Amino acid sequence: MNEHRIVRRKSAKRRDFLKRAGAAGIMSLVPAAVRSAAWAAGSDAPEKKEVKIGFIPLTDCSSVVMASVMEFDKKYGIKIVPSKEASWAAVRDKLVNGELDASHVLYGLIYGVQMGLGGPKKDMAILMNLNHNGQAFTLSRKLYDKGVKDGNTLAALIAKEKSEYTFAQTFPTGTHAMWIYYWLAAHGIHPFNDVKTITVPPPQMVANMRVGNMDGYCVGEPWPYRAIVDKIGFTANTTQDLWKDHPEKVLGTTAEFVEKYPNTTRAMTAAIIDAGRWIDASLSNRQKTAEVVADKSYVNTDKEVIVARMLGRYDNGIGKTWDDPNYMKFYNDGYVTFPFLSDGMWFMTQHRRWGLLKEDVDYLAVARKVNRIDIYKEAAAATKTNLPKELMRSAKLMDGVVWDGRDPKKYAGSFKIKVA
Secondary structure, three states: OHHHHHHHHHHHHHHHHHHHHOHHHHHHHOOHHHHHHHOHHHOOOOOOOEEEEEEOOOHHHHHHHHHHHOOOOHHHOOEEEEEEOOOHHHHHHHHHHOOOOEEEEEHHHHHHHHHOOOOOOOOEEEEEEOOEOOEEEEEEHHHHOOOOOOHHHHHHHHHHOOOOOEEEEOOOOOHHHHHHHHHHHHOOOOOOOOOEEEEOOHHHHHHHHHOOOOOEEEEEOOHHHHHHHOOOEEEEEEHHHHOOOOEOEEEEEEHHHHHHOHHHHHHHHHHHHHHHHHHHOOHHHHHHHHHHHOOOOOOOOOHHHHHHHHOOEEEOOOOOEEEOOOOOEOOHHHOOOOOOHHHHHHHHHHHHHOOOOOOOOOHHHHHHHHEOHHHHHHHHHHHOOOOOOOOOOOEEOOOOOEEOOOOHHHHHHOOOOOOO
């Protein structure tokens, strides 16, 4: 009698989940092995109810924060606890040692750990992309006073006036490092031979530029706009100028966590997809998000410094204002959140270009291992999020070079400016 009651209860729970997620859709998308692990004994309940998710004080941590604040996590039976971290190195170490369950993290950092570049080596997982766009290349007012307004005038100054020019990124294998190296190289400047590059945590960029420690930096909002408000720097380009709808932060964890807690992994991915959709749904939702994340618990800056660029209202600090349709996006009908294999492969090609990867690897095989499209598809079904037709995408970058993921080895070796 008791056995029958237990079976009925478990069956009811399973039917309820399938009803919500769309049974036909999810069953066709999820491989049998994953299904059996996720629904052992007919239960989709998260194995771990509370998840600690790290973040760095940046506007693009918004979907992680709002998943908690707006309680999107409750719907999926978990509690997300956002954990403010001091640097990307700290995020890496805490992911690797298990202090964090997952994190808002740089795309390239996850691949760096997967490949063991300059630090610990561990099998990692990217569950979803968190945002597109919304970073920038900031140059100092000191450079502006010498006639620099963009990459071309910067290259002319460096060629004319020999000096030690210093540029900052936020982590050696991270997105900002790859963006600033690419941007400098696109203007004929070798990021290692012609200038010096240093690593600075995002919230410390503005203070370091104020005291003259660097001539330029690449980081996510709101720190580029903070430099303009504080009158110490200007925006030479946005990263969407470099690559429209580029990948940026991801929801990252270890392969070990995914294996141990598959239901929890799916639940936190679904909650953050829902949060991203809510942020992108209206300008008022974006304004509300800016108010929340500006708080000292999160980004710790003035709301006004976050909200303008979050709404696509740009001012470069030297006289140009514009409405940018390619502002930071968190969902865009599922296009943002899908972890395209070609995005992961691109970061590895740049690690190869700049000598972080010493030899070519099977780029596609590594991307298939790290970018957990199986988990993402489950979360997409649960949130009724559209899936793209292809696992790869193509883009023409600022220098006119097209990236489509078809021949990563050739692409990585094709650049004139690289580390030999």
